[in-house]
Structures are given as structure tokens and as C-alpha cells.
Amino acid sequence: MSHRHAFALALLLAMPAIDAAPVTPPLLDPELQRAHGTRPGATTLPATAVDTTELPNIALSAADAADSPLPYYEVAPGTFLLFGNVAISDPYNRGWNGNAGFVVSDEGVVVIDSLGTPKLGSRLIATVRSVTDRPITHLVITHNHPDHSYGAAAFRRLPGVTVIAHAGTLDYIDSEQAESSAAYRRELLGEDMAGFQWVTPDRLIGGERFSAQRIQSGKRRFDIYNVGRHHSFGDLVVHQVDDGILWVSDLAFNQRTTFMGDGHSPQVLEAQDWLARRFPDARLMIPGHGSAQTPPFPMLTRTHDYVQRLRQRMAAAVEAGQSLDEAVDAADFPDWRSERLYDLNHRANANFVYREQEDALF
Numbered sequence: 001m002s003h004r005h006a007f008a009l010a011l012l013l014a015m016p017a018i019d020a021a022p023v024t025p026p027l028l029d030p031e032l033q034r035a036h037g038t039r040p041g042a043t044t045l046p047a048t049a050v051d052t053t054e055l056p057n058i059a060l061s062a063a064d065a066a067d068s069p070l071p072y073y074e075v076a077p078g079t080f081l082l083f084g085n086v087a088i089s090d091p092y093n094r095g096w097n098g099n100a101g102f103v104v105s106d107e108g109v110v111v112i113d114s115l116g117t118p119k120l121g122s123r124l125i126a127t128v129r130s131v132t133d134r135p136i137t138h139l140v141i142t143h144n145h146p147d148h149s150y151g152a153a154a155f156r157r158l159p160g161v162t163v164i165a166h167a168g169t170l171d172y173i174d175s176e177q178a179e180s181s182a183a184y185r186r187e188l189l190g191e192d193m194a195g196f197q198w199v200t201p202d203r204l205i206g207g208e209r210f211s212a213q214r215i216q217s218g219k220r221r222f223d224i225y226n227v228g229r230h231h232s233f234g235d236l237v238v239h240q241v242d243d244g245i246l247w248v249s250d251l252a253f254n255q256r257t258t259f260m261g262d263g264h265s266p267q268v269l270e271a272q273d274w275l276a277r278r279f280p281d282a283r284l285m286i287p288g289h290g291s292a293q294t295p296p297f298p299m300l301t302r303t304h305d306y307v308q309r310l311r312q313r314m315a316a317a318v319e320a321g322q323s324l325d326e327a328v329d330a331a332d333f334p335d336w337r338s339e340r341l342y343d344l345n346h347r348a349n350a351n352f353v354y355r356e357q358e359d360a361l362f
């Protein structure tokens with residue numbers, strides 16, 4: 001891992017420095033930016049992307065070339081993780097606020113998630129190219145949220161790439177939410193969104209919840225599971241069969257507070273329980289946000305506990321006749337306050353779960 005990491009660092013140092021004059025990001029409250037954004041100018045990378053408590057701070061610039069590679073880690077032989085900023089999407093990270101990765105087989109490359117803009121998608125492709133010249137054969141999009149899927153446009157322009165996504169992606173592409181989310185990224189990130197298009201998957205993963213379809217790249221096998229709509233219009237988990245590696249996407253959050261504004265919280269708990277039962281021998285878990293983890297996967301337990309506790313709290317509030325505002329005000333979890341993105345997401349999460357519980361009761 002270490003020589004790869006040194007190489008990634010060298011690449012990073014070769015990148016153009018961020019503009020010296022600090023710019024006020026459009027649309028973002030400076031307080032919010034300071035608390036939850038990426039620090040401009042500074043790039044710091046943890047020594048490892050597995051089981052670390054450190055966070056990367058990767059400052060990018062609008063002036064960076066679209067073919068400049070991004071820093072990455074080799075977390076297992078042939079398995080590469082782009083450990084992204086644990087932050088809101090902002091002008092200093094250029095929309096890089098989540099993870100992506102790729103796996104190199106003897107015949108080609110399978111990419112998992114595409115990052116948050118067409119430009120980041122291009123830079124992800126350049127990152128793959130800096131490691132191997134084998135062809136990219138598959139892009140698996142774990143769910144449709146922008147930080148995972150808006151880089152797909154860059155992959156669509158590459159010949160020979162099969163794009164695989166959840167069947168719910170088709171509903172998302174037609175939704176108002178998709179339109180407003182793309183408009184927001186265009187306004188925030190400008191030129192980095194150039195060339196954006198909705199990518200219709202070549203292969204859809206649907207059918208029964210927790211069923212899988214297999215793809216093969218050389219000797220490496222991948223089972224791609226439909227894990228329902230727990231967090232979005234449709235969520236996938238990728239199991240790297242021969243390595244015991246699970247790409248769990250946003251089924252577990254590491255080093256930050258979850259986001260619940262989409263999906264179904266009971267399905268989060270069901271899918272987490274299923275995951276733990278189905279893969280008792282998993283060796284590595286790679287989330288959509290935060291570092292990878294080895295057993296016993298504390299991020300899974302921690303995300304599960306958070307969701308369960310919020311559901312119980314909101315169910316009690318609805319039963320007691322508390323209004324939405326009262327319930328959200330009273331839903332503070334003091335022991336979570338120091339967790340990244342807590343004060344940004346927690347109230348919104350409480351709001352979402354209150355409404356779910358209200359619907360369940362009436």
C-alpha cells in the first residue's frame with residue numbers, strides 16, 4: 001500500500017495550487033462552510049484509509065486539469081479506494097464529498113461509483129489510467145445521489161463501459177428532486193458540471209430485495225445486491241466475492257452522521273441486519289463516506305443504533321401527540337454532537353423520521 005500512497009501523494013503535489021485569494025463560495029453560509037466544508041488550500045491525507053480516525057482534507061480547484069488523477073489508496077491487492085472529503089459539497093472540494101473505488105482484474109477494471117461531477121468522473125478515469133491500462137468494463141452506481149452518480153457522464157463517453165445501477169434510477173431521472181439537485185450543483189460548481197447528462201443504465205439491478213446479479217471481470221467475481229430503497233430511489237451493495245470485500249455504499253456511514261431525507265428508515269435497519277447475517281466472514285467494508293473498516297465493523301453498529309434510536313424517539317413523540325417542531329427540538333443526541341455533519345443533518349433526519357412515524361401511526 002505504501003508505494004501506491006507515496007505515488008498518489010506525488011501526483012497530488014503536482015496539481016495546481018488552489019487560487020491564493022479566498023473566494024466566498026456562492027450559496028453557502030460561511031459558518032456552515034467552516035463547520036462542514038473542506039478547508040481551502042490544504043490537502044492532508046491520512047496514512048491509511050482503513051480503520052483510521054483521521055479525515056482527509058482534499059482541496060481541489062476549478063483550475064485543475066480534467067485529466068489529473070486524484071489521490072487513492074490500495075486497500076487490498078488490486079482494490080483501490082478514493083477516500084473522499086467527509087464534508088458538504090463545496091467550491092473547495094469541487095463536489096468531492098464521498099468515496100468511489102475500482103478493482104483491477106487480469107482482464108479489466110470495475111469501477112464502483114463515479115463521484116459528484118462529470119469533471120470528477122473524468123479525474124476518476126484518469127486515476128484508473130494512472131494505475132493500469134486495462135479497459136474499464138463496468139461502472140456500478142450504488143445509488144443515484146449526486147455525490148455517487150453525477151460523474152457517470154464521463155464514463156458514458158468511454159466506449160465499452162457497461163453502466164449498472166438500481167432499477168429505481170429510472171424513477172429518479174424523471175423526478176423533480178433530480179432536476180433541482182443537478183441545478184444546485186451547476187450553480188455551486190459551474191464548469192465542473194459541463195457535459196452533465198442523465199445516464200440511463202445499461203443493466204438494471206431490481207427484482208426481489210436482497211437478490212443479486214453476478215458480473216465477472218477476469219478471475220474476479222462481483223455479486224451486486226438490490227438492498228431496497230433504504231436511502232434513495234434504489235440502493236446497491238457490491239460483494240467482491242473472492243476477497244470478502246463489501247462495498248456497502250450509504251448503508252453504513254463512517255466518521256460522520258448519516259443523511260435521511262430519502263428512502264425508508266425501517267429498510268435501513270432491515271438491510272443492515274441482512275448484511276451482518278449474510279456476510280459473517282466479510283474481511284473489509286467500504287462505505288460511501290468515511291474510511292474502510294475491518295471486522296467487527298463498528299460503523300455498521302453505530303449507524304444502526306443511531307437510526308433505531310431516532311425511530312424510537314420519534315415514535316414516542318408522535319404517540320405522545322408532540323408536534324413536529326417540538327419533537328425535532330427535543331431530539332438532540334448530545335453524545336453525537338461531536339460527530340461530523342451532526343448539526344447539519346440531525347434535525348433534518350429527525351424531521352424525516354417523525355413524518356415516517358406519523359404515516360405509520362395514522
Ligand SMILES: [Zn+2]
Pocket residue numbers: 098145147148250288289
Ligand atoms: Zn452518499
